Amino acid sequence: MKTLEVIDLRAKYERSGPEILKRISFNLDPDDFLAIIGPSGAGKSTLIRCINRLVEPISGDVIFNGVNVTKLRQRELRKIRSKMGMIYQEFNLVDRMSVMDNVLSGRLGYTGSFRSVFRIYPKSDIRKALEILEKVGLSDFVDKRADELSGGQRQRVGIARALIQDPKLLLVDEPTSSLDPKISREIMGMIKKMSKEDGVPVLCNMHDVNLALEFSNRVIGLQDGVKMFDGPTKSVDKKTLEDIYAFEVL
Numbered sequence: 001m002k003t004l005e006v007i008d009l010r011a012k013y014e015r016s017g018p019e020i021l022k023r024i025s026f027n028l029d030p031d032d033f034l035a036i037i038g039p040s041g042a043g044k045s046t047l048i049r050c051i052n053r054l055v056e057p058i059s060g061d062v063i064f065n066g067v068n069v070t071k072l073r074q075r076e077l078r079k080i081r082s083k084m085g086m087i088y089q090e091f092n093l094v095d096r097m098s099v100m101d102n103v104l105s106g107r108l109g110y111t112g113s114f115r116s117v118f119r120i121y122p123k124s125d126i127r128k129a130l131e132i133l134e135k136v137g138l139s140d141f142v143d144k145r146a147d148e149l150s151g152g153q154r155q156r157v158g159i160a161r162a163l164i165q166d167p168k169l170l171l172v173d174e175p176t177s178s179l180d181p182k183i184s185r186e187i188m189g190m191i192k193k194m195s196k197e198d199g200v201p202v203l204c205n206m207h208d209v210n211l212a213l214e215f216s217n218r219v220i221g222l223q224d225g226v227k228m229f230d231g232p233t234k235s236v237d238k239k240t241l242e243d244i245y246a247f248e249v250l
């Protein structure tokens with residue numbers, strides 16, 4: 001079964017505004033690392049956010065492991081969102097909270113309402129958080145406040161928070177645009193390694209084409225809300241990139 005089937009997806013931000021996604025369709029297989037590339041403003045981030053309905057599509061279907069996400073009510077939507085780990089460009093950490101608490105907040109979707117209000121987590125969650133923090137190389141930073149960390153370390157907390165959700169899909173929105181090139185490559189390597197180890201497919205909005213080509217096995221090219229390309233990364237050539245980025249200097 002496909003992890004994701006996206007069918008004829010359309011999105012707008014304002015009723016009378018321009019169409020941001022124009023009938024986008026694609027599939028994601030369980031072992032895909034799919035990079036979405038295209039010029040700034042093409043709709044890459046909007047596409048990622050329509051998958052878990054942070055942006056509500058105006059029509060079309062998003063089928064996630066056989067469940068039509070676009071048809072779900074809020075309660076079921078919350079449940080299914082907990083299976084979609086999200087990694088953000090600006091990390092989305094709570095600065096005044098510790099690394100540990102930021103990671104544990106990834107479990108909130110699984111925690112009862114009483115426990116979540118008081119942020120009381122089962123011991124098993126804490127054990128799991130420690131394990132994941134070790135994997136992302138942050139064992140020595142467990143009790144540090146998030147705002148004491150470097151950008152790369154902050155993104156590793158973001159990765160750990162997504163992984164502790166036990167996700168069946170990782171939605172990744174420009175994970176490296178706030179980071180320098182060396183750290184960017186490290187972060188991409190870490191996302192790829194974790195996704196392989198846990199068998200979780202990745203849908204990743206990438207502004208850096210070279211990184212996208214280095215880490216993905218498949219590429220979707222968007223231009224002005226239209227899918228211009230969909231194929232294996234190894235088939236992407238200069239002409240493909242020129243078409244996707246027409247008029248933009250790479």
Ligand code: ADP
Binds near residue numbers: 039041042043044045
């Ligand atoms: P990309 O990720 O490819 O840079 P985005 O999905 O962020 O593109 O944006 C696509 C288009 O939607 C852009 O024209 C952008 O200005 C517009 N847009 C993005 N977010 C909003 C929003 N919250 N409200 C209105 N327009 C938006």
